[in-house]
Structure formats: C-alpha cells, structure tokens
Amino acid sequence: MADRLRRDFFAGETLDTARALLGQVLVRVTQEGTTRGVIVETEAYLGERDDAAHTYKGRSERTRVAYGDSGCAYIYLIYGMHCCFNITTGQPGAPEMVLLRALAPVEGLPLMAARRGTDKPRALCSGPGKLCRAMAIDRSLYGEDLCASERLFVERGAPPAHIAATPRIGVEYAELCRGELWRFVDADSPYLSR
DNA sequence: ATGCAGATCGTCT
DNA sequence: GACGATCTGCATC
Numbered sequence: 001m002a003d004r005l006r007r008d009f010f011a012g013e014t015l016d017t018a019r020a021l022l023g024q025v026l027v028r029v030t031q032e033g034t035t036r037g038v039i040v041e042t043e044a045y046l047g048e049r050d051d052a053a054h055t056y057k058g059r060s061e062r063t064r065v066a067y068g069d070s071g072c073a074y075i076y077l078i079y080g081m082h083c084c085f086n087i088t089t090g091q092p093g094a095p096e097m098v099l100l101r102a103l104a105p106v107e108g109l110p111l112m113a114a115r116r117g118t119d120k121p122r123a124l125c126s127g128p129g130k131l132c133r134a135m136a137i138d139r140s141l142y143g144e145d146l147c148a149s150e151r152l153f154v155e156r157g158a159p160p161a162h163i164a165a166t167p168r169i170g171v172e173y174a175e176l177c178r179g180e181l182w183r184f185v186d187a188d189s190p191y192l193s194r
Numbered sequence: 195a196t197g198c199a200g201a202t203c204g205t206c207t
Numbered sequence: 208g209a210c211g212a213t214c215t216g217c218a219t220c
Contacts, residue, residue: 045212060205078212082213086212169213
C-alpha cells in the first residue's frame with residue numbers, strides 16, 4: 001500500500017506544489033470500485049494576485065474552502081455541466097490552489113470507461129472535466145480533506161523525467177497573468193489535455 | 195487536422 | 208442578465 005501525501009506536501013509554495021504533484025497518484029474510492037490515475041498535468045492559481053483565479057476579487061461563498069487548510073478539495077461547476085477539481089495549497093488565509101487537468105489512468109479503467117462513455121484510454125482523463133467524470137468527482141466532495149478522507153486522496157508516486165511549463169489553458173481573459181507559465185505537464189505523457 | 199455551435203446552470207454584477 | 212479554469216459532435220479542408 002502506497003503512502004498518502006500529508007498536509008505538509010500541500011502547504012508550501014503553490015508553484016512548487018503544482019510541479020511536485022506531477023507523478024503523484026490520485027485515488028477515488030466509491031461503492032462501484034476504486035479508480036487511480038497518475039497526475040500528468042496541473043495548473044497553479046495564485047489567489048489574490050492572479051486575475052485568472054476565482055479568488056482574485058477576494059472571498060465568496062464559492063471560494064470558502066480556499067481560505068482554509070491546504071490539502072482540501074475545491075470543486076466547482078463550469079458551463080453548467082462539467083466539474084473542475086482543485087487542491088487547496090499554501091498557508092491558511094492564502095487562497096491558492098492547484099487545478100488537476102489530466103491523469104494517466106492506472107486502475108479501474110472499465111469503471112472510468114463506463115462513466116465516460118468511451119473506452120479509449122487517452123480519452124478517459126485528458127481534461128479537467130473528463131477526469132472529474134471518470135473519477136466520479138462532483139460538488140458533493142467540496143471541502144473534502146484529502147489528508148483524512150477515505151474516498152478521495154493522493155498517494156506517493158514517482159516524479160516524471162521531464163517537466164514542461166506553459167501558459168494556462170482558457171484564461172485569455174486574464175490580462176495580467178495569462179502569459180505566466182503556471183501550467184505544468186509531464187512532457188513525455190500521451191495523456192495530456194492537449 | 196482545425197473550427198465552430200450548442201449544451202446548461204451556479205455565481206457574480 | 209451575462210458569462211465561464213469545458214466537452215462533444217459535426218462540418219470542412
């Protein structure tokens with residue numbers, strides 16, 4: 001049994017955590033079964049100094065969990081139909097987080113395929129909405145503490161050999177930070193969102 | 195391979 | 208009332 005990441009893994013600098021999450025293993029346990037995927041693509045959202053972040057304009061009901069402990073699930077609905085899954089990072093009071101954008105599926109592929117309506121491995125978790133669907137992550141898990149939960153957590157994996165940094169996806173509207181290289185990918189992975 | 199329209203609703207103005 | 212940290216299917220090249 002691999003060991004679970006502890007709070008201190010998520011509590012440091014958010015850009016470091018976004019890089020360090022590559023190669024770690026996201027685990028989701030449901031009554032239907034367990035699914036696992038290696039994290040291959042992340043994005044950092046840096047709170048009140050990042051005009052692409054939900055927390056740019058301060059606290060709101062939606063972003064409540066971002067102001068608490070690191071290592072918790074920040075999940076929201078986008079376009080009325082997809083969920084996006086972030087892990088809160090940094091110190092309490094600093095509303096920073098890391099968005100998980102893609103996984104390399106490693107366990108529970110048939111269950112993922114059933115949830116996604118496709119069995120092509122590359123299509124299962126290669127996007128923030130896709131991975132939420134494949135892993136059955138929705139807003140009922142909002143605020144879940146990944147350092148204590150039995151149903152959603154991250155296990156220790158091996159860092160990738162080559163990491164690339166690029167601009168984040170879909171944040172052209174953010175005049176200030178759209179050019180920042182705050183998206184991180186396993187450069188050798190075929191399971192990226194693009 | 196690239197491009198575009200449509201789906202659909204919580205959150206914020 | 209407007210707009211997304213998206214995905215899919217269909218059209219065209």
